[in-house]
Amino acid sequence: MNILLVGSGGREHALAWKIAQSPLSTRLVSAPGNPGMAQLGETRAVKATDVAGLVALAREIAADLVVIGPETAVEAGLADALALAGIPCFGPSAAAGRLESSKAFTKAFADRHGLPTAAYGIFDQAAPAKAFLDRFAAPFVIKADGLASGKGVVIAPTRVEAEAAIDDALGGRFGAAGARVVIEEFLPGDIVSLFALSDGETVMLFGAAQDHKRAFDGDQGPNTGGMGTYSPAPILTPELTEQARTSLVEAAMTGIAAEGAPYRGALFCEMMLTPDGPKLVEFNARFGDPECQVLMLRLESDLVPYLMAAATGRLADLPAPAWRAEAAICVVLAADGYPGAPKTGSIIRGAEADLGEDVTVFHAGTERNAAGELVASGGRVLNVCALGATLAQARERAYAAIGRIDWPEGFCRTDIAARALAK
Numbered sequence: 001m002n003i004l005l006v007g008s009g010g011r012e013h014a015l016a017w018k019i020a021q022s023p024l025s026t027r028l029v030s031a032p033g034n035p036g037m038a039q040l041g042e043t044r045a046v047k048a049t050d051v052a053g054l055v056a057l058a059r060e061i062a063a064d065l066v067v068i069g070p071e072t073a074v075e076a077g078l079a080d081a082l083a084l085a086g087i088p089c090f091g092p093s094a095a096a097g098r099l100e101s102s103k104a105f106t107k108a109f110a111d112r113h114g115l116p117t118a119a120y121g122i123f124d125q126a127a128p129a130k131a132f133l134d135r136f137a138a139p140f141v142i143k144a145d146g147l148a149s150g151k152g153v154v155i156a157p158t159r160v161e162a163e164a165a166i167d168d169a170l171g172g173r174f175g176a177a178g179a180r181v182v183i184e185e186f187l188p189g190d191i192v193s194l195f196a197l198s199d200g201e202t203v204m205l206f207g208a209a210q211d212h213k214r215a216f217d218g219d220q221g222p223n224t225g226g227m228g229t230y231s232p233a234p235i236l237t238p239e240l241t242e243q244a245r246t247s248l249v250e251a252a253m254t255g256i257a258a259e260g261a262p263y264r265g266a267l268f269c270e271m272m273l274t275p276d277g278p279k280l281v282e283f284n285a286r287f288g289d290p291e292c293q294v295l296m297l298r299l300e301s302d303l304v305p306y307l308m309a310a311a312t313g314r315l316a317d318l319p320a321p322a323w324r325a326e327a328a329i330c331v332v333l334a335a336d337g338y339p340g341a342p343k344t345g346s347i348i349r350g351a352e353a354d355l356g357e358d359v360t361v362f363h364a365g366t367e368r369n370a371a372g373e374l375v376a377s378g379g380r381v382l383n384v385c386a387l388g389a390t391l392a393q394a395r396e397r398a399y400a401a402i403g404r405i406d407w408p409e410g411f412c413r414t415d416i417a418a419r420a421l422a423k
Contacts, residue, residue: 001304002027004058006048006078006091007069008034010332010364010383011289014296015069015303016040017362022304029061035374036363048073051081058087065090065308068265071147074285075101079264088311092285095261099252100285103182104145110280113255115248117280118272119185129166132183133159141184143282144169146177150213150225151339155186187272187279192233193291194241194269196249197306199315200262203253205245206306206321207298208233209291210420211270215339217415224339225380228416230329230391231294235273235420244271244278252283264310293362293383294328327391329417331384331398332364333410338379346409348374351382355401358387358394381410391417 001024005016013036019025020040031054033043046053048070055078058066066082068074068091075097082089098105110117118141123129133140140162144152152174156162169178195206209231215221236244248269256263268284268291287295296303300322309315335342342365351361351374362385365378384402388394395417402412 001025001064001308002061003029003304004054004061004063004066005030005037005069006054006066006073008032008037008048009070009289010362010380011287011292012069013037013362013364014293014383015067015287017360018296018299018303019067022302024302024304027061029057029063031057034363035366035368036361049076051076051078054078055081055085055087058082059085063087065311067091067307069286071097071100071284071286075147088308089264090307090311091265092263093261096256096263097285099256099267099283101147102145103143103282104180106283107182109252109255113251115251115255115280116277118187121183122180123183124170124180126166126170129170129181129183130163133162136185138162139186141186142166142169143182143184144174144178145180145182146174148174148177151223152177153223155223187274187281189272189274190235191270191272191281192236193288194236194244194249194271195287195291195295196253196267196269197310197315198253198263198265198267199310199313200257200264201313202315203250204315204318204320205241205249206266207231207295207323208236208241209288209294210235211288211291212413212416215413217413222339224334226288226290227332227334227413228330229288229291229294230327230394230417230420231291231298232327234423240273240278244269248278248280289364290330290332290380290383293330293385297328297360297385297387298324298326300324324387326358326387326389327394328385328387329391329394329398331402331412331416332380333382333384333402333405333407333412334380335365335376335378336409336411342376342379343409344376344378346376346407348376348382348410349406351405351407353404355384355404356397359397359401360385361401376407376409392421395421
């Protein structure tokens with residue numbers, strides 16, 4: 001099979017790494033790709049939002065399958081354009097992708113279809129938004145409506161900070177993504193991510209992970225796109241998984257199909273495990289980043305048949321995926337300044353060396369300079385991942401590998417998975 005993989009981050013590198021292992025994959029082209037993905041196949045300098053360019057590239061390479069990595073390509077309507085071109089695509093239509101691209105849409109959708117979620121209000125003016133805060137006690141949850149690269153959510157511990165977050169969003173900090181804000185009730189509990197595949201009719205669970213959103217140790221600092229993950233998620237029991245499958249994942253798939261947009265691709269359900277059961281925090285219309293990295297490490301089955309089946313309506317023909325017994329961890333190395341204004345251009349040494357048993361480094365924001373050296377080109381730059389017989393062993397291997405990477409201008413959290421190990 002000729003496969004076109006769209007995207008350039010750590011999630012896409014992990015997908016490329018797994019796709020390249022498949023005996024079904026004869027040609028892998030990534031667009032635009034990154035230096036790590038270039039070691040697994042071809043890369044082409046076509047942006048993930050260049051729909052016409054990607055359709056043309058898919059035709060050029062006679063792609064049997066296009067795999068969408070990032071949410072920006074979903075929102076841009078890539079799957080819709082590929083459908084018109086008759087090219088199978090793993091990734092939802094723009095209409096189905098509104099489950100991620102508009103938090104306001106998703107909250108109203110949850111109401112229409114009975115999905116359990118936090119109480120909320122939607123506003124495009126600051127004064128009524130601030131007045132709505134009277135309904136809740138601190139902390140306050142303020143979300144930009146649209147796509148903000150994982151940085152559009154503020155959990156404000158005080159009323160003053162909540163009002164400032166409202167002003168920031170409506171004042172243009174996130175551009176058009178912040179033209180509306182969603183204000184939510186704060187949900188107590190543990191947050192966890194559950195993944196599923198769908199072909200428009202059949203729904204199949206596809207692993208779970210726990211993420212660390214805050215920038216610094218101890219869950220301090222601003223929200224980010226994710227600073228680390230681990231899988232499996234011990235807190236997600238079979239009973240809770242079954243509740244989430246029926247009340248959130250399958251309810252969402254049924255609901256979006258009833259609204260004329262059958263869902264094809266990966267659905268990422270982020271939920272809070274509250275005393276009243278799982279409640280929706282948000283949906284993402286793709287694999288998570290950096291959750292995808294630990295899922296790909298643990299996935300024992302060949303990924304490609306699942307991607308193709310979801311794209312072509314044949315998911316019911318496949319068995320549930322097989323998972324390795326080992327635990328996996330991903331620690332994000334980010335550039336100084338992230339998630340604000342990351343410092344780019346610094347040289348990274350040692351990331352492409354052999355860093356030890358069961359250690360894999362995925363590139364998330366890298367490029368090569370004129371001398372061929374690896375340099376930082378984004379906020380989240382490297383994903384240092386490891387497998388282990390236990391989560392503790394996987395964690396030890398990942399941090400040992402980080403100690404061998406020479407990059408003074410980067411930082412990471414030192415407590416990924418520490419909370420799980422302390423329980």
